[in-house]
Amino acid sequence: MQRLHARYPFLEAAREAVATEAVDLATVVEQDPAVVDRARERVLASLEGRSTGDPRRDSRVELLSYPVARVLVSMVEERVLVRKYARAEAATAFERFAADLEDTTELKSVESTGLGLEDLLAEFDLHEATRETPDGYRVDVGTYLPLAEALRDDEWRLVNRALADGEVPVTETELHTLLREAIRSRIEDGLPFDVPEAIATALEEEAAEIRDVLADLDLTREIDTVVPDLFPPCMKALLDDIQKGEHLPHHSRFAITAFLTSIGMTTDEIVELYRVNSSFGEEMTRYQTDHIRGDSSPTEYSPPSCATMQSYGDCVNKDDLCERIPHPMAYYEERIDDADDDDLEDWREANGEEEAASGD
Ligand code: SF4
Structure with a gap:
């Protein structure tokens, strides 16, 4: 026994x-x-x-x-x-x-x-x-x-x-x-x-x-990987809205931009991502992103917590993981940590290919 x-x-x-x-x-x-x-x-x-x-x-x-x-x-x-x-x-x-x-x-x-x-x-x-x-x-x-x-x-x-x-x-x-x-x-x-x-x-x-x-x-370095599949539901929804060309209120726009900045996206990448939405003028997006990043302001802004997201009505499609975390970044960190190394590698490669393709 x-x-x-x-x-x-x-x-x-x-x-x-x-x-x-x-x-x-x-x-x-x-x-x-x-x-x-x-x-x-x-x-x-x-x-x-x-x-x-x-x-x-x-x-x-x-x-x-x-x-x-x-x-x-x-x-x-x-x-x-x-x-x-x-x-x-x-x-x-x-x-x-x-x-x-x-x-x-x-x-x-x-x-x-x-x-x-x-x-x-x-x-x-x-x-x-x-x-x-x-x-x-x-x-x-x-x-x-x-x-x-x-x-x-x-x-x-x-x-x-x-x-x-x-x-x-x-x-x-x-x-x-x-x-x-x-x-x-x-x-x-x-x-x-x-x-x-x-x-x-x-x-x-x-x-x-x-x-x-x-x-x-240094397991935390992986957070710099951009994998939209693993985004928290709130950020996925905001990104979807942007790509559908919808107009986003300031707090929503701030939340998604600060999130994308925090996971390591550059201003150019964010401008590119928002380009499909005509209500996002390039200059304004660039200015706001640099501002949030702290390049053109004394403060580097973090994305809002779940409590703040909820109070603005930006917390949508909550799933089980949402019940256990206090912040969209914690959600993303956990999903990235849980992902297979091989999957992350695939995502990175797919990203690289996409970037190469869009640069053509
Ligand atoms: S609980 Fe937090 S991470 Fe989940 S959808 Fe709401 S704001 Fe986003």
Whole structure:
């Protein structure tokens, strides 16, 4: 059983096993360097990619390194680390789960030491909401929506699904992806938490190392990537209005221009983007953009917060992510952080091609 818990430390039973063995984390972090080392590796590997590194043979070390890794993530207290860590743990669990499932199917073994689909559905209370059909599965829409929320491909959007009787049809592979999302959100849940001082003191060195690696990665630079698909709904709507040639009130025009400036667009690019709208004279756009950027004024203006956007009626089409963020920039940052590196690269290339094409 310890092997199963070490393989899937996010399971409720694994958490209980750690608790009932009365494991005192403060003692572990002080006296068990192998656990601390594996915990540190879990977190560092998550910053490098979607993995938590090689598991240790010793199930006890592997199992205990999970709560210690959560402590380290909490000590560093960076949103981007929480997300990357949760994503890596979920991806690792997902790979193991896929392998277990294959073993179970191939060997037709009831005595598998791994985890079965039924177990995982039950773990996340999804068994009641999921029904097998001859061509796949059906998931209750109320269960489907929060699980698919962070999946950005269009195929996950409800409008692209043949919703029937409050159920969403999914393939087996898609059901696995939804389970991976359930795992990710459980791992992310409650992070970061307050770490007792005795534990924090013992782990200060490891936390400092993770902070250094995080700083070197400079994850925030990605915010300078312009990906309209990832814009918050309010900014997408304002950009749409501009491109449809509509006249925008001053506060709306200010909001979108300050947003585009903040994500790294140059004045020339913004002028180009607004050119389709005859109510945006080039000179005025140039003047206002330079002013907002701080080139022709003593102040560099930031885009308005969600509260201000709401008070002006510019907050529209809110989605689930909107419920969790206070500012359109925070929305965009989170979407950029969540995007695949490969996707971002594609977007950058597409942008480059577009620029080249428009320069012809
Ligand atoms: S909640 Fe914030 S980010 Fe979302 S649409 Fe409204 S203003 Fe934009």
